Amino acid sequence: MAIQKVGVVGCGLMGSGIAQVSAAAGSQVVVCELATEVLEKGFARIEGSLRKLVSKEKLTATQCEETLARFSKTQKLEDLADCDLVIEAITENLEAKKSLFASLGGICKPEAIFASNTSSFPIEEMATASGRPERFVGLHFFNPVPLMKLVEVIRHEGVSSEVIEEARAFGKAVGKVAILAPDTPGFVVNRLLVPLLLEAVRMVERGDATVEDVDTGMTLGCGHPMGPITLLDYVGLDTTLFIVEGWHARYPDNPLFEPPAVLRSMVKDGKLGRKSGQGFYRWDGDKRA
Numbered sequence: 001m002a003i004q005k006v007g008v009v010g011c012g013l014m015g016s017g018i019a020q021v022s023a024a025a026g027s028q029v030v031v032c033e034l035a036t037e038v039l040e041k042g043f044a045r046i047e048g049s050l051r052k053l054v055s056k057e058k059l060t061a062t063q064c065e066e067t068l069a070r071f072s073k074t075q076k077l078e079d080l081a082d083c084d085l086v087i088e089a090i091t092e093n094l095e096a097k098k099s100l101f102a103s104l105g106g107i108c109k110p111e112a113i114f115a116s117n118t119s120s121f122p123i124e125e126m127a128t129a130s131g132r133p134e135r136f137v138g139l140h141f142f143n144p145v146p147l148m149k150l151v152e153v154i155r156h157e158g159v160s161s162e163v164i165e166e167a168r169a170f171g172k173a174v175g176k177v178a179i180l181a182p183d184t185p186g187f188v189v190n191r192l193l194v195p196l197l198l199e200a201v202r203m204v205e206r207g208d209a210t211v212e213d214v215d216t217g218m219t220l221g222c223g224h225p226m227g228p229i230t231l232l233d234y235v236g237l238d239t240t241l242f243i244v245e246g247w248h249a250r251y252p253d254n255p256l257f258e259p260p261a262v263l264r265s266m267v268k269d270g271k272l273g274r275k276s277g278q279g280f281y282r283w284d285g286d287k288r289a
Contacts, residue, residue: 003113003170007032007083009100011042011073014117015089017145020046021174023070024146030080031073039073046071049146081107085170087139088126089117092242097121098129105131113163115139119190120243123183124156133158137167140187141176151176156183185247185257194247195256197240198263200228204280205262211280229280230288233273241267 006022008015011033019042023029033039050067053059059067072079077100080086086104088097101114108114114136116126127136138154151171155164164180171178181187186194200218203209209217215227232240241264247257266272266279273279274286282289 233279
């Protein structure tokens, strides 16, 4: 089935980015967001991003207007009924996602493919809730979506091989390199990245190295564009803690998923990183102070 019409549920940073690359690839895109303010802010973000590409001569003014014309916005799930692919990009709350897919299962056409952009939750649980596990896949994009070249296509036991191939083809169509990942905690990228971030925190917690030395070691020694502690601040200490607490609850015997005490303490004190202006570093907007 050729994917010609894409529905995106959620118009935050990830949802708006997924919507943008889908429309830029030629698909008709319906964006569903219940919160009016989030919906309007998301569309302003999309338009601003496209017009910035025009100013950098990476997109013509005509291409920009054609892309914008492919969008429609709604606050009703029913408007996604005839979409070929519906991608969920709402808040990382498993019960909310399962409830959403249960509703979509009764609304969307039977041949539609469902996908979740989750970075941490089991795909199979959402697939079961949707009532169509054979047509359910994970599509994990990375932030910022218009710039990051990777998408993880996550397979679970019940998904059909046809849907996996269609998801991979869609990833390629929107300009991404699609890698296949198993339905395990963190898939491929976060399964490697999150334990790295936690071990960096543990090294600081134990006094093995300073924050600055950990970051300098990984940027200059391993060629990482950003040190793990800086990245942790940038992503959000609360976001990382939320992910690993979920993993630790499911797999309590895995020491890699044990949240460091200092991480819990900092989140409790409101030191969330870049978003709060204070984490392991002080922040002035998006820059370390």
